[in-house]
Amino acid sequence: MESLLNEILMQCASYKQQGAVASYIPELAKADPEQFGICVVEADGTIHTAGQWQSVFTMQSIIKPVILLAALMDSGEERVRQLVGMEATGKPFDAFNYSDQALAAGHINPMINTGAIALCTLIQGATYEEKFRRLLDLTRELAGNDRLQVEESVFQSEKATGSKNRALAYLLKAYGMISDRVEDIIDCYFKACSIGANCADLARIARGLACHDHSSLQPAHARYVNATLMTCGMYDGSGEFALNVGIPAKSGVGGGIMGVVPGRMGIGVYSPALDKKGNSVAGIKAMELLSQRLNLSIF
Ligand code: GLN
Numbered sequence: 001m002e003s004l005l006n007e008i009l010m011q012c013a014s015y016k017q018q019g020a021v022a023s024y025i026p027e028l029a030k031a032d033p034e035q036f037g038i039c040v041v042e043a044d045g046t047i048h049t050a051g052q053w054q055s056v057f058t059m060q061s062i063i064k065p066v067i068l069l070a071a072l073m074d075s076g077e078e079r080v081r082q083l084v085g086m087e088a089t090g091k092p093f094d095a096f097n098y099s100d101q102a103l104a105a106g107h108i109n110p111m112i113n114t115g116a117i118a119l120c121t122l123i124q125g126a127t128y129e130e131k132f133r134r135l136l137d138l139t140r141e142l143a144g145n146d147r148l149q150v151e152e153s154v155f156q157s158e159k160a161t162g163s164k165n166r167a168l169a170y171l172l173k174a175y176g177m178i179s180d181r182v183e184d185i186i187d188c189y190f191k192a193c194s195i196g197a198n199c200a201d202l203a204r205i206a207r208g209l210a211c212h213d214h215s216s217l218q219p220a221h222a223r224y225v226n227a228t229l230m231t232c233g234m235y236d237g238s239g240e241f242a243l244n245v246g247i248p249a250k251s252g253v254g255g256g257i258m259g260v261v262p263g264r265m266g267i268g269v270y271s272p273a274l275d276k277k278g279n280s281v282a283g284i285k286a287m288e289l290l291s292q293r294l295n296l297s298i299f
Pocket of ligand 1: 113253
């Protein structure tokens with residue numbers, strides 16, 4: 001497996017030049033586009049790595065499945081369904097454009113920003129600090145890594161520049177979908193996006209979702225999260241990804257991608273140069289090749 005992973009990184013290396021690191025969060029612009037790492041954790045826990053798999057990057061949207069999971073665990077499926085739906089959006093992750101649709105739960109996917117911001121309200125905790133703490137603890141448990149923490153510089157950078165996410169949260173408030181203070185909710189969301197992790201952390205979280213055997217994970221919740229990843233985990237690139245890779249996955253603008261291969265393995269990839277949709281270019285290629293070589297598509 002290690003030699004296969006090394007071969008894949010070599011074959012996909014040229015794709016790093018085809019993307020650009022995210023710059024709308026200024027701190028993310030400092031990422032080194034040459035970084036490229038991968039980790040596979042098999043069902044029995046065996047770990048395989050290649051490249052810069054130990055480099056730490058911020059999870060960004062890869063925290064969205066964990067937010068959904070926490071909301072399901074803490075508030076139950078019924079309340080989650082009252083707030084967000086399941087359908088693909090075909091739109092960018094931070095789209096404002098709800099013009100032809102009412103802003104209603106059925107049109108909000110938990111894997112886009114609006115959905116994840118809304119779901120922060122359903123995490124257990126008397127304050128948003130407590131809710132964030134609960135989310136961080138769950139992420140640490142799933143990753144089997146107590147040292148996961150917020151990258152403070154990225155958090156501050158997004159907090160200072162995150163007008164669009166703030167606006168999305170106010171939109172939710174205007175439509176009566178959330179009632180708490182927007183600044184508190186948005187701080188929790190920005191902190192969640194700024195949790196630092198490496199490829200092995202992502203692969204371990206994904207292995208739990210793939211195998212349904214983690215003590216903190218009910219199988220029904222894992223199925224819920226995985227189905228949502230399939231509809232929208234790669235945003236408006238989800239259909240293409242389903243065709244070319246064929247596994248539930250989640251990307252983040254930090255350059256990570258987490259892949260869930262049901263019953264078989266979890267995958268973490270990192271390469272910070274992104275395409276226009278905010279997905280890692282070389283990361284997607286690596287997933288494509290791995291899927292072909294190991295016959296991973298669930299279709
Ligand atoms: N923190 C980022 C944002 O809200 C996450 C987006 C992403 O990773 N696609 O804009």
